[in-house]
Amino acid sequence: MSVDLQLQDICFRYTGIGASDRMILDHITLNLGGAPGCTAIVGPSGSGKTTLIQHFTGLLRPSSGTVRVEGEDIWARGYDHTLLRRRIGLVFQFPEGQLFEESVARDVAFGPLNLGWSEERIDAAVEKALRQVRLDPVRFRDRSPFNLSEGEKRRVAIAGVLAMEPEMVVLDEPTAGLDPRGLRSVEELIEGLIDQGTAVVLITHNMDFVNDLARRVLLMISGRIAYDGPPAALFAEPTLLQAGSLEEPLFLRERAARGAHWPAHFRQAGSLRALLRIVRK
């Protein structure tokens, strides 16, 4: 299950009073179709990451270039963006800020309700989405979203997107502000999505997260794609890391620094997450 999404020579700049005249997206050509798995988008603040994903579902219209989903131009006359937004689920930064219903279940059901699904289908989708984000539906469905912990609120907001059963989930900084437990639960949630064949696109500044999860990484610098390939090759390239305002994952730095002192039974692990799995066995 995945969406064939193609961006062809996209440029974007804001127009309007006070708008910066810089090009936010500068001739981006990108194919996110085909294979499931996790693609990470990294790069400095202001490099255009968030603006890029807003083009995936027609939230922003490119100044020039085309966005195609399954070969169809999403800005062609009569194209149904509502359907597109069900297929590609966008989770924004601090999505919990948009919670507004009186109960968790109603908040998660908001998207499906607008899609006109039957009550039974909505109930099932809400239940499944809550399980996907590791919130027990029985305990959480009737609670007010405003009295949950930050990590729980974040997961309710993500569940609201998952409830529409998207084929691609795009998450913008999903772990910002979460504690280690919250971070691990988001990590598990993403792994679960990958396992079930949903394509995941992840914007993050956490390079250990990229190292743990992503198969492909896009580095954006000043509105262009400066690197597109496997994470390992990016992390081995100091000039690109410097240009991209990035740092090598802590895990890889620690491993290199310890050299011969790295325990033999750690050797197989390429990330902290993998290492914890080995140690716990």
Place this chain on the structure above:
Amino acid sequence: MIGIEDIHFSYRDEHGIPRPVLNGISLNIEPGEAVAIMGANGSGKSTLVKCCNGLLLPGKGRVVVDGLVTADEQSLAAIRRRVGMIFQNPDNQIVSTTVEREIAFGLENLGLPYEEMHARVDEMLRRFDLTPFRLKSPHYLSGGEKQRLALAAVLAMRPRYVILDEPTSLLDPQHRRQIIDLLLKLHHEGEIAWILVTQFPEEALLAGRLIILEQGRLFRAGKPADLFAEVDELLAIGLEPPLSFYLDHLAGG
């Protein structure tokens, strides 16, 4: 000094039942001190720091900033001048129509002379790489750029204490380092005490003192390296130590 004296705080949930967030916390923050605060989500970190400048008033106990009690409404303006605050999400605090005006906003309220105000605005724009955006609307900045702006606007007012509530969670690694380096520099200059709420143990390691909260109580306070050496204890309350401590622990155990 910010004196936090046995403060309690609770809010009412959807059924009107009081939910305690802070359950009797006492601690002092000295001028020029560098303090990190950690704790799981919901442990009371944000509530605690919001009590430090009177954004929240404790239900029991009191907070005294350089002799001024936060519950005293007449003192609030003076307290807010002394205690600057940066939030996790800069959208919650940016109010002006241009980057330059955002930094000048607080200075105007201080009644600074025109030249002094301009000098400070220029300095802050430079220090935070915001000069190219000075006449732009903050609305069009990225999340990380907005966070640098929020910090620039608060520091321009030269507070004695600055509270940063997870300020780097939206920043790229190098800008994160820039903010942290700046905090270290402020500390070395001895001008400003900072109180950094963070989820990054590597950042907490840079503080002189680490305070760990758990379920609204003071769990531990001391040198960060000492507290991080107790890995099992941290994991049990939902925290993780810096990776190097974690790896030492895993290799040893």
